[in-house]
Amino acid sequence: MCNQEEDCSCLFTSISKKKERISHCIKCQSPPAVLIRKDDPSLCKSCFINQCYHKINTIFGKYKLNSIINNMAIAYSGGQNSSTLLKLILKDNDNNGIMKRNPNNVPKVFHLVESSDSQANLELITKIMKNTGLEYYNITLDEITEVNEKWTSQLTSSSLSNKQRYHDYYRLNLLIKCTKKLNCKYLMMGDCSNRMTVKYLLEIIEGRGNYSSLQTSFLDERYQDITIVRPLRDFLAKEIALFAHFIHLEYVTPNDPLTSIVLKNPNVNTLERLTQDFLSGLQAGGFPSTTGTILRTSSKIVLENDSKITCRFCHFPISNTDSSNDPDRLATESMIHSSSLSNPDSFSEKTVPGVIEKDLCLSCSLMFKDLSVCT
């Protein structure tokens, strides 16, 4: 009887809480239009837009981005995230925008032209960049490097995952080169918290867990002379989508060949897509704080035995081999031992990839090895 009453009162309390939440906007009492998360208050359209502007202003003030924005290069892909980032920075609706406070601080916008970009998308991207009033550039691959990417016809999940990871890092390296070409010290990217969470989990899954907190920090200083800034770090993908919808933002949908392959073949999946589904399933399925908790956890994890050698491709520090004496850290060695047990004759051949490991970390070595097998 007492237990049943307890259960009844719990249910009653939760029902009443739900009703209170939906009834009105928490700021201006008008009917709400936005329900971001279960835990967050409901907001109407204009209050939500103002909150987004307020949040980006807070971020700029907290990290003192206003004083360095004239050295900033904004990477613009034409997608929803980078379009939202541009809009939040400019905010030409009123005279209180970030740009208008300091007329001398003018960042640069550039778009990295890829072979998969269509002409119509390129024209729209150029038009949007021109309308910002900022200095804008269209940089093609030929200006930076002469690498031709070819997607092989082999459709297995592991090869597609390796290609996707390779393409992500390769593109990041290209963006760094673009920033150097424009003589800027900072690279601003439009990664939201959902995307950063997925990348963080992917790094853990691939064995770079101790260093992946570098990637989720606000200021990413892996590249010595270029710092990567991610102002949308505290924005959920849902917030960005709603903001873009309310503001009627223009953006393009980039043509990603890997995504096309995965969509056309139901049997094929990639690690990244699997991680995205897992995290969004948790977020929607009763654990709304998943993304925030992961980012908070990653900010508490630091580098240990900081080595000065960095991987040439992903630019994370390469782990010290001294730690192999620690009895708690034998995972990598046990995997090598398993392979040697299985292949006693050809194990000497597998030592040859150790030459690659002089410049690359273990995860990148494995990735390149798998890619070379596929090609």
Next chain:
Amino acid sequence: MPVLCCRCQSKGYIKRPKTSDIMCKECFSWCFEEEIHWTISHAKLISRGDKIAIGASGGKDSTVLAYILNLLNKRYDYGAELLLLSIDEGISGYRDDSLMTVQRNQIQYSLPLKILSYQDLYGWSMDDIVKHIGNKRNCTYCGIFRRQALDKGALLLGANKICTGHNADDIAETVLMNILRGDIGRLKRCTAMMTGTDDILPRFKPFKYAYEKEIVMYAHMHKLDYFSTECKYAPQAYRGHVRAFIKDLERIRPRTIIDIIASGERMAIRSDVKMPQKSICEKCKCISSQPICQACILLEQLNSGLPQITIKDTE
């Protein structure tokens, strides 16, 4: 054309989940045993003269663990004395059947067996606890009680080490769960091969780098007798999500499980983050991070008839 074993060129029988190599039965069995031995020797888990209590639940992990430890102890002469230690939670229809399996293992492997029950130690069985508090959060009671019961049982047996059958899949799940829930205190020590090394009773996990699939294959290969029913009180929704995720990852990239463990091993916590401190419980003198340990708190709540007080309220 049949695929040949990569070691002895005889007819291939299985594809190893861990390394994707084709192997025959004998080679797979030998490789699996050698890997456990490599782990034990490199991590210095067993010293001569050790008295090791194996946490035996009747499931596949502990059954294979007892079998392999017995085998390697003879083959490589560790000089350790092995004992079986079982905890009877008092779950009808589940634990009594699995304990019968452990008793059969005792006869098959000729190892001494000690069974402790929650009823004897705490005066409450899990069936009683579930009647009292309902299905919510009963796993918290069971987990806390079992951990302390293992310590007490090992002390009764005179053992100086405790061995558990956590495999690589379990540890990878724990790493991901601690990251997803932001549990920093546990994240640092959930990948330790031997925990509690400064305590009286350290625990170690020889199966830390063994895949769950390989354990099942090994058990079937040697026709080991194990119990495979799940606990009826344990929905464990959150761990189920992570487990399904890890199985999907393993299908795409088999070495993912080891890579997750490698990531977890190398994580270090910022020094300004507050960590729990170890101390001694005032009531039962066991290890605890609070003045009174969790088991005593839960037991006092059960005895006083106030199970609705949550742990958070008490803290």
